[in-house]
Amino acid sequence: MTMAGVESGAMYTRVAAFGGVYSNHLALSAAIQDARARGAEAAICLGDLGAFGPNPDKVFPLLREHGIPVVRGNYDDAIARGLDDCQCGYTDPRDNHYARLSYQYTFRNTSPENRQWMDTFPEEVRFRLGDLDVLACHGSPRQTNEFLWESATPTHFLDKLADDFGADVIVGTHTGIHWTRSWGERRAYVNVGALGRPANDGRTDVWYALLGAAGSALSVDFVPVRYDHEALASEMRDEELPEEFVETILTGWWTTCLEILPGKERAVGRF
Numbered sequence: 001m002t003m004a005g006v007e008s009g010a011m012y013t014r015v016a017a018f019g020g021v022y023s024n025h026l027a028l029s030a031a032i033q034d035a036r037a038r039g040a041e042a043a044i045c046l047g048d049l050g051a052f053g054p055n056p057d058k059v060f061p062l063l064r065e066h067g068i069p070v071v072r073g074n075y076d077d078a079i080a081r082g083l084d085d086c087q088c089g090y091t092d093p094r095d096n097h098y099a100r101l102s103y104q105y106t107f108r109n110t111s112p113e114n115r116q117w118m119d120t121f122p123e124e125v126r127f128r129l130g131d132l133d134v135l136a137c138h139g140s141p142r143q144t145n146e147f148l149w150e151s152a153t154p155t156h157f158l159d160k161l162a163d164d165f166g167a168d169v170i171v172g173t174h175t176g177i178h179w180t181r182s183w184g185e186r187r188a189y190v191n192v193g194a195l196g197r198p199a200n201d202g203r204t205d206v207w208y209a210l211l212g213a214a215g216s217a218l219s220v221d222f223v224p225v226r227y228d229h230e231a232l233a234s235e236m237r238d239e240e241l242p243e244e245f246v247e248t249i250l251t252g253w254w255t256t257c258l259e260i261l262p263g264k265e266r267a268v269g270r271f
Contacts, residue, residue: 003036005067006044006136011128014212016040017136018068019173022196023053023106027206028062030227031195038210038223044125046173047073047138049118050106051086052196053232054239060114072121073138073174074145078103079110080119089145092259099257101242126167130213132186135167139174148172148191150179151264158189169218171211176200176257177265178207178222186216193222197245198252200261200269204229205252 006015016035021028035043045068050056063070070076074087086103090096110118123144125136139146141161148158158181161170171190177200178193193199193207205224212219233249244255253270261269 003032003040003066004042005069006042006125006127007069008125009127010042012041013130013214014039014041014210015127015129016043016208016210017046017171017190017192018043018195018208019046019192020048020073020176020194020196021045021059022048022051022194023056023059024196024206024227024232025053025055025058025062026229026232027195027225027227028059031206031208031223031225032062032066032068034223034225035208035210040210043068044136045070046136046171046192047071047121048075048173048196049073050079050110051075051102052245054235054241056106056110057114060117069125070118070121071125071136071138072118072123072144075103075106076118076121077144079107080115080121082107082115087145089147090257090260095257095259098242098244102245105239105241129169129211129218131216132168132213132218133166134169134171134211135165136171139172141165141167141170145174147175147260148189149175149262149265150177150181150191152262155181155183159183159187162187168216169211171209178209180220182218186218188218188220190220195225197248197254200252200254200265202252202270204250
């Protein structure tokens with residue numbers, strides 16, 4: 001079955017949403033094949049193509065080949081504009097240390113052509129899923145690098161975002177951990193997770209979301225993606241990326257970016 005990229009304003013019944021690619025070209029390739037096999041009509045990427053992983057330029061041909069549109073993430077924006085850091089939103093010195101290493105590597109290894117393409121990414125894409133109006137963004141509709149957490153984001157705040165931005169369903173990423181919440185008759189928020197690294201759950205799989213709708217009834221399936229994580233780890237070592245990053249790929253446990261986690265989300269991890 002063929003699968004196209006999501007077109008702004010178009011109507012679908014089954015859409016694959018990928019978030020946080022983080023240069024993991026092996027997982028992106030596997031996810032595209034998996035989504036097609038599961039009958040997705042179209043796919044969309046919610047940004048942060050670089051960071052964490054090796055050889056960021058390997059991601060771009062996959063997206064272009066399949067015509068998959070990309071929502072501008074904080075990393076994409078920073079790389080495109082040549083900023084000094086990734087605008088990741090960290091406050092902890094250790095997290096910022098690793099973020100700087102990751103950003104500097106990604107910037108050096110992203111071609112001028114791909115930087116120019118990133119500069120064309122929109123901040124949001126809207127489409128119809130059944131009878132539902134969907135807004136796809138990176139962090140939140142109001143702020144690209146806003147963290148929305150299952151344990152710490154109240155429903156009334158999500159409802160206000162839906163009101164303010166005129167959407168039934170908001171789809172985002174940025175946190176690296178997938179979750180969803182529905183309320184009322186037709187409203188929902190979906191964090192699609194990340195393809196770039198595991199969800200701090202001790203599994204080497206990564207995740208994307210398959211969204212469906214029959215009328216105004218939304219369905220959300222979080223799909224684990226198996227890929228050659230050992231090959232990715234080897235490639236990361238060849239590129240002399242921090243061993244802390246490699247350990248996460250090999251074990252499924254986060255070793256960095258821990259201070260951003262609320263207590264409940266951090267408690268389920270190893271560190």
